[in-house]
Amino acid sequence: MDYKIFARENYNVNALNSMEISDPITGLKEFLVGKSADQFKQHLRDLLFAVFEKHGWRQHGAPLNLYQKAKEVTKLMDFVWLTTTCEIGTQQKGVGLQGHYLREQYRQRTFNKLFVRTPAKDKGRSIPCADVARVIFKKRHGLLLKDDIERVWLDVALNSSYMPNLTVDFYCIESSTDVHDYWYMMTIVDAAFELVNAPTPQLDAEKLNYYQLFASDADHPDGLSEEDIELIFKGLSGVFWYIDEVKFPKAIRKWYELITKTDHWKNHKDPGNLLYIKETIQRMVETAWLWNRMGFPELNVCGVNKKYVADLSAAQIADPIAYVDYFFGQHRLYEWKRLLANWLAQSLSDEPCHDTEVTQQDCSDIIRLVQVARLIEQGM
Incomplete structure (x- = not known):
């Protein structure tokens, strides 16, 4: 076996066990019981603010609380990535991220004084969040956004003893906290709840079987480059x-x-x-x-x-x-x-x-x- 497939630069799906990988939709439904999209979005906000605020983790009590928020978000991302990657018969045509977010601003009238009314051609036009998430994963190298949370956001948020500027420079935090990446993560959260409420998609069994190699209850390295x-x-x-x-x-x-x-x-x-x-x-x-x-x-x-x-x-x-x-x-x-x-x-x-x-x-x-x-x- 070529063990380099497990290298951390590949941003593998590794937060799910073998049962969850074999049936990710059922696993996602069980994972989201008692949780809401707003909760996960608040987790993201808490993590991002803790990156730039010295001792920001203290606002959430013991550091375990911020750590658990990060782990919950990253597991959700694994579920969405695996499902959208293995779904059969998906269509990616016509999904442009920049155009999508501009249309959402029109539709939601985010900037009332700038966008007085929604253009007729954009009224009622909506792209499923799962389709947008699929394009996001392709644009952001698969699960790179998950890796940013685990290896950059969380590490910086909990490393309080460094000088703030030194920490920011060392982890290149600016390149991992762009506003568009933050909104991409929010869209992935919406996609998770959309997937569990939509008809169950047909997934590629061969692909799912391959990703069993990366299951959390299978032997393989995670932390090696x-x-x-x-x-x-x-x-x-x-x-x-x-x-x-x-x-x-x-x-x-x-x-x-x-x-x-x-x-x-x-x-x-x-x-x-x-x-x-x-x-x-x-x-x-x-x-x-x-x-x-x-x-x-x-x-x-x-x-x-x-x-x-x-x-x-x-x-x-x-x-x-x-x-x-x-x-x-x-x-x-x-x-x-x-x-x-x-x-x-x-x-x-x-x-x-x-x-x-x-x-x-x-x-x-x-x-x-x-x-x-x-x-x-x-x-x-």
């Missing part, structure tokens, strides 16, 4: 360049303690640190999984610096590959990713979570994997 995958045997030097290997295990243990803490976020300013820890660990886990699938190169693990492998036994140092086998024997890749996502959500809350799926053993296993990954990376 195409370059990471192509140069998989070059190691994790890019990851370890940004972290202190000696201090990182301590950060992971502190992160685990947050699951059962209360009121942590009343004084702490930067929940974005936890997003970074989670994403870094996930990259290591996914890289180790690919190593395990594609085979390991010959390693030379002599001359080990003990401070980098403080949690490993002599046997694990001597045979780090065996530990990778053990690690994925404990949980499959998709289970580790789900554990990390639950761990992140629980640590972003101000409520204690004593009945957590994440165990102390999981925390210890991840710390050892980080050290094993470094050991393997140095021995390549």
